[in-house]
Each structure stands twice: as structure tokens, then as C-alpha cells.
Amino acid sequence: MSTQQAFWLDNRHDREAGESGAGRYAETLFANLGEFEGTWGDIAPVSFACAAWRVATPPISSPGLVRWHRRVLSVSCVRNTWDGSLTAGVTLVSPLPDALQTTRTWWRDRGWQGWPEVFGQFVEPAQQDLAKVPYARATLLVDAPLPLEGLPAAPDDPDDHLVDTAHRALTVMVAGLNELLTPIITQLESAP
Template sequence: MSTQQAFWLDTRRDRELGQGGGGRYAERVAANIGEFEETWGDIAPVTFACAAWRVATPPVTSPGFVRWHRRVLSATCVRNTWDGSLVAKVTLVSPLPEALTATRAWWRDRGWQGWPEIFGQFVEPAEQDLAKVPHARATLLVDAPLPMDGLPSAPDGPDDHPQEAAHRALTVMVGGLNELLSPVLTQLEGG
């Protein structure tokens, strides 16, 4: 069974879509510099890293510079208010729990459906499908600390090359998320 990559930076597409040679993500950071307003000069890198994540993912950047596995429905990174650490909040498509698959008595020929897929991507059921049959779609919510080792310091201001620091922060966060979630996704895909 091959290991499933949870997250990656779409650098090829970023270069293709960029106008000035620096890539589209650098342009998005510049265009959304307000997202970083509260982070300048912060001694802890977490708030800056979280802003970099927001700018790299939908809805701010679509398609996102940070891309993810088909089972990932959403992924955010936040600062833990208790100790200031970096926390990932990820929602994954999951199979139904074993308690519901041990017997199908609850189905009672109602035509229950799970997660619809279009071209291999899990999607919300269409309104017309919801009008016809019931759907039971399981998700797995992951709230987990991410290592902060390697996160760059927050720049002192918008003139202190925030694009470079934001890109480095994303690289570190993607690595931490892959270490954490790739085994989970591998198990879900193999099961």
C-alpha cells in the first residue's frame, strides 16, 4: 500500500498563473497584505504562519496554492489561545463507522447514499439527489498540534519580504501535516 500525500504546494501551477515571475502566491500575499496586519514583528511565528495559510487556501486563493488529498474537505491552521501553539483543524471524508456497517437493518430499502464522487473527488450531494434519497456522509475531524520548528519569524512589516517568509511557513506546515495525516489517509484509502 503506497503512502497517501495529504498536502502539497502546487508550485508548477503557481508559476504558470503568476504575472510578474514571482508566482501567483507572492501576488496573493501582496494583494491580501491586510491578512498579515496583526502579525508584523510578533516574536512568535504562529499568527504569521496562520495568515500565510489563509492566503494560500480557498476562498482567498482558488484553486489554492496549498493543495490537498481528495479526502480532505477543509483544513485550517489556528493559534491555540491556551499556549500560543500551532493547531491544525482538518475535516476528512471517512467511511461510515463500524456500528453502522455491521448490519444494514437501518437502511430499510430507503436507498441510502454515501459521499457522491465526481471524477474521483468527494462532493456534496446535489439538491435534486437530496430530494430523492437520504444520505449518510461520515467525516473525521482532526484537531492536532503542529510542530513549530522551522517556522520563520514574522517579518517586521510589509516591506520586509513577507512573501518569502510566508512560502517558508507553508513549507513547514505542509511537512508537519503530511507527517501527521498521511498515515491516516493511507489507512482510509486502503480500508
């Protein structure tokens, strides 16, 4: 994994964490078949892909098969209700906007803090810290369509190659998200 890559599949951890030899994601898929209700046999691949994504990410899987860069706080993939396309919603840790950095008069010696980091990961400030100093934590919200090319058709039922089809859907979605977000994360990481 490149240090700037936005998303990746952690297949090695998935294989090692599984109890049945099929991998943890396969086990989680079958334990969460309700997520796929209404997607079986659907000729449009989006609803199935979104269900596969939900099962591969927190809170259903933690850690999930899909992993992401430290600047990614949350990500969702949903079916657009307007045209049925695939839409990603991503929240990224961002520096303060320029309007707040050109002058620090608003700062007024109050000890303002930005995003706390623990072992290189951005985290929420602890309650004890919030009792002492104020925090201004900027985020960047990205809502964007993902390409449908390459998404597999939904299986007819859970016994119809569910694991392979879900994994292919995740691979396509991760590639689309990387194409979209890796340049943004690279820019954020190189910002002073």
C-alpha cells in the first residue's frame, strides 16, 4: 500500500482472522445476509455493491476488509435515489480553511487545538481535553458518483458465488474511490 493510497483491501488480515479458512469477510457476509435483502438477482449492481460495502466496513466489520487512509474519517456508498447510480460520501480530515489561517485574531490566546493524533491517527479529542481547551477541527465532505463499469451483477441467491461477487464489487469500488480521492489526500498530506 502506498502511504497516500486512499483505500485498500486487507486480504491478508482477512484470511488470518477468519475461523473457517474462508476468511473473516466471507464469515461476516453469511452472518449478515439481511443486508442483501432485496438485492438478489437485481440486474442493477448498485444495491448489491452497497450491501457488500456495508458488510466490509465498520460498524459491521471492525476492522473491516476495506481499510482507508488516516485522513478518512468515514465513508459510505449508497444508491442514488434520483437515477440509481452509485454515490460515495466521504469525510476527510482537513487543515483549517485559509479564511481562518490568514489571521489569528480569533485565536485570542485561548490555546485552540486542531485534530489530535495518536500514533499518527486523527482522533476525537478526549473529554478531559475538551474541558481545558477549545478545538477547531476542519473536515472536507466529498460526495461524488462512482463508476459502474466492472461492478458484477448481483447473485441470484446467497449460494450463487456470494463471496467472490462481493469481493469483486469491493475491488471495483476501491479502485473508483482511489481514483477520486488519492489526489485529494496527496494534496492534503503535502500541505504545510
